[in-house]
Every structure is written in C-alpha cells, then in structure tokens.
Amino acid sequence: MQKRVTFNNKWLPYLLLAPQIVVTIVFFFWPAGQAIYQSAFIPDPFGLSTQFVGLGNFEFLLSDPYYLSSFGTTAIFSFFVTLISMSFALWLAVMTDRVIKGSGPYRTLLVWPYAVAPAIAGVLWLFMFNPSIGILPWYLAQVGYDWNHTLNGGEAMTLVILAAAWKQISYNFLFFLAGLQSIPRSVIEAAAIDGASFWKRFRTIVFPLLAPTTFFLLVVNVVYAFFETFGVIHTITAGGPQQSTTILVYKVYADGFVGQDLGSSAAQSVILLIIVGLLTVVQFRYIERRVHY
Amino acid sequence: MAEIALRDIRKSYGPTEVIHGVSADIADGELIVIVGPSGCGKSTLLRMVAGLETVTAGSIAIGGRVVNDLEPRERDIAMVFQNYALYPHMSVFDNMAYGLKIAGISKSDIAAKVNDAARMLELEPYLARKPRQLSGGQRQRVAMGRAIVRSPSAFLFDEPLSNLDAKLRVQMRLEIKALQRKLGVTSLYVTHDQVEAMTLADRMIVMNEGVAEQIGTPLEVYNNPATTFVAGFIGSPPMNFLDAERLRSVLARQGPNRLDRAVTIGIRPEHVERTTVGNGLLDATVAFIEALGAETLLHLKTDAGETVVVRSANPEETVRPGERIGLKAVPDHLFAYDADGRRVASED
Ligand SMILES: Nc1ncnc2c1ncn2[C@@H]1O[C@H](COP(=O)(O)OP(=O)(O)OP(=O)(O)O)[C@@H](O)[C@H]1O
C-alpha cells in the first residue's frame, strides 16, 4: 500500500519541488533547447553572425566518416567498459559475500576508487602506463611487448577502457553486494541440499535473483560510459591517436570547443540526446520484461 | 536403510560451545522430534546433520556412512525450512524439479515424479504458479514436495509449521505425520512446540542449553521426566515443583520413604487431588480458577508462596478464590529430583 500525502496548501507541493525543477530546467532543458536551436545554424568563420541551415548540420555529420567511426568507437568503448566493470564488480561482490568475518575492511577498500575524480583516475592510469616512465610498460618490455598507447590506437582504447571501467567497479560492487546480501541464505542452502554446486547455484539461483540489480546497473553503466568518461579520455588520450578513442561525447567537445564548430557540436549533442532516449526505452521495454519474477 | 547416528556432537562458535556433546541413534524410518526452548541449539544440531554447519567434534553417520566432511549434496538428505526457502523466480513445478534436474534425471521421469508429489500434496492446480502467488500453507506444501520428489534417505525439518496459523498448523501436522508414515523415510523434526513434539514424535529428544536432557517416546518422557527441565517443559500446564524439605515429615508418615535424597518434589497437575484442610501433603489457598469446559484448572498458592496448579476433571468446580483446601498426591506419581535437577532413582 502506498501512502498518499495530501497537502492543504495548493502551492506547497510546487514550492517543495521547485529546487529540483529549477535544476532540471537550468541544467537540462535549457541547454537541450539551446543545442536543438544551435544545431540548425552554422557560424561564419569569425563567429560574428550565424546562418540558418535547417538540417544541414545533421546531413553533413551523417556523411562524415570521422563521425560515423566515432559511433563504432563509442559502441566498443561502452560495451567493454560496461562488461568489464560489471563482471569484475560481480566477481568481487560474490567473493566478499563469501567472507563472513572482516568483510567490512574489504568493502571499504573496494569503495575507494569511486571517490577518485575521473581526471585523477585518468592521470593515475596515465602514469602507470606511461610508455617511457610507467611501471607496466616496463614489465611488458621485460616479456618482450612494446607498449605505446600514444601511437597505437588499440592500446589507447584498452587503456581508456581499463581506466573508465576501474572507476565504475566500486559503484557496481556496492550494488551487487547489497543485491547478494538480500537473497535469503536459506534459499541458497536449499539449493545446496538439492545438489547444486557453487557454480550451478550461482547460475540458476543467485544470478537470476540479481537480475533487477544487474538491469539497473546496466542502464547506469551504459550512461556512464557514454557521458561521464569524458574526464578519463581527456586526461589519458585526448581522443587520440588519430581519433581512435574519440567517443561521441568527446567529439562534441573536440568539435565545439577546440574546432569552434558550434553548429556541428550542437547537432551531435542532439543526436546523443536521441540515442540516450532510445537506449533507455529499449532497455526498459525489452530487458526489464525478463527481469521480474 | 538410513539410520542416523549422532556420536557426542559438539559445536563451538569461536570460544563459546553451544552444543555440548549430543548422542542419539535414530532408527530407519523413525520420526524423531528435537524439542526445546528458543536458543537451545535445535537448529544448529539439525544444520550439522544437513551439512550446513561444520561439526566441531563428534561424528554424524547417515546410513552407516560418516558424513562429517561431506557437502550437503553428498549426504542424500532433504530439508524443509521455516521460511520455506522456495526459489522465488521458479514455478512450483520447477521448484520441485530443481534437484531432479541437477541429478540428471530424464525429463519424463521428472514430470512423473513431480506430478505424483503434486497429486499427493494437492498442488496440481498450482504447478505453473510462482511461490509469491501461493498462500502460506501452499508454499509449505511445495517445500514438502521439493523434499519428497528426490526420495532422499532422510528428511530434516526446521520448524516447518511455525509460520502458519494455529488451525493450519494442526492440519499440516497430521499430514506430515501421515506422509512420513507412508514414505517411511527417517526424519528429524525440530520444533519448540511441545504439543507438536508429543503428537508427531516416535521418539523425542528434549534439548536444553545444548544438552540432550532426555531421549524417549512421548509417553516415556511425559511419564518419567528425567530432569526438572524436562518435567517443566513437557506437559501443559507444567509440572508443579515443591520444596522437598517441608514435605519430608508428611511423606515419612505415609510409609516407606524413597524420597530421602530429594531436594525438589514434582507432581503433575492431574495427579494432585483435593482433600480437607490438614489431611493432605499440604494446604493451599485458591488464587484463581480457569474453567476450560472439559476440565478446570485451579491455581493455588501454598503457605510458602509456591504456585500449584491442579487439573480437575470436574467442569463445575465449586471452590471459590480465597478458599483454603488440602492437597494430596495420587500415590506413585511423585517425582523426586536432586539438587542438580536430576531424577532420584527409586530404591524399592
Ligand atoms: N552463527 C552463529 N554464531 C554464533 N552463535 C550462534 C550462531 N548461530 C547460532 N548461535 C548460537 O547457538 C545457540 C543455538 O542456536 P540455534 O539457532 O540452534 O537455536 P534454536 O534452538 O534453533 O532456537 P530457535 O527455536 O529460536 O530457532 C544460540 O545461543 C545462538 O545464539
């Protein structure tokens, strides 16, 4: 039973909601409106006047091979960031869940990366993987592998994926652990008595019961990979080499603020907006349906 | 054949020992009820048999095989939990079929076994439902069904009825008993309800603070409680306990005295009879009267302040609160206990 709150004053509910509404309008609707508006114009080379081009910016974008390849980059990046951060977090959560004594310190330690700012996380990984002074390239050199992510696009991609995934693991871990701990112990015990091994129990009981958590995290992680990884990419690769790590959100920045092509940048924002909308709808419509039991 | 043998089982959590050496032999096909107050270690004992808790010391054998170091799934047992522990994301059918699927039994055999069990438990209309769409009693049956389809060599029950309402509990109690008779599977049944224990058990283990105080058939335990704890725990209302010292002179008058070493004398409420003041073991004042229809319970206070309950078969008692009456005991129904609460062996 949900309890309905009734207000005597007609305006009080609006007043209470006002801060949230203001924030949403100022930081979401207003910029979104601006982006949609600007996407229909191109500025002249000196930025003194703008010219209306309708859908011209979009037409240009969709025939731009760099833009199209950025789609592929984003897909690969998001897929691996989500996959790595979620599966690793799940593994950690399962292990922590098995530790009965002293799981507190583990949990606390595992949560730390979440408190690290994206840019700092980027710098951290950048140092570790720096081709000339980093510790890991040195180890790799020992086994005969020449690491240089500033030249090799694949290595650059690996690095930003690792850094971005690492930062998100804590968050996923906390949710997975809470999800695991909400599964009644006796259900697991019943499965053990029914003959299921640890792995079998995980596959047939634990994982299905975690589905709501997994689904929620899937949405959060995809959104994270799409939008919140800007800092990581900016500090580690700045989109390079040869745009190999330029995901869509980074391209918005690169074209708009570096390239000063505000019309194209705005059009890209609009496309991103549409993608997020679609993604969320798809996730809720098709995946959530299989989640509830 | 699956007899269960417990040999001096001990369990410690860190430095605290909670089970202090329990031994019992459970015959094949027997229904043994472990009964005792909350926190006495019933569940812990059962879970050690199931393999859900490690055994600190002692040995557990099922069907002649020591299972101390075996996983639960290697012990060939089934367990019914207090909260049923059904798999919430699976249908009733899949809940019951889960163990069979893991055992690698063919689809058609699984369907046959599950349908058999469903028929026996009257669950056929619900096979496609999820647990959350069932009532408590139906969930309880599914949990039973999940246990019986696997035809294990032993059933373990941990307070399986305590989440049901009183009426359903009585009904399910009879069904469990009938089912166990029919299947003839060795069963260990944990409960804190002494009525449930009395009605279900072939034999019962009365536990207190990690010790098995007495093991025996319900009537043996009721008629010959080995300790004051058992005497007070089994039977409702519980046995009356009186200070032996004050009764000694009276008892001596009544003939050969086998209660010499007794510190406490116990008398069941139904073994106390009324007599005139000064002519019985002792006199007492009526405190209040509970008329239960078929019988009446008289609650009395002795002059030393002890409470004595008398069960009277007379539904229309004429005594009134405040009245003084004399009490005597039905011969041979006095139980003598020593300072440790243990029964003093009769010497005649
Ligand atoms: N994991 C544990 N760690 C420490 N002590 C425990 C643990 N599990 C149980 N105990 C202790 O062991 C004793 C026996 O517990 P147990 O659960 O077996 O009692 P019970 O007889 O089943 O009681 P109830 O009727 O309330 O279920 C209790 O004193 C309890 O505090």
Ligand SMILES: [Mg+2]
């Ligand atoms: Mg218990």
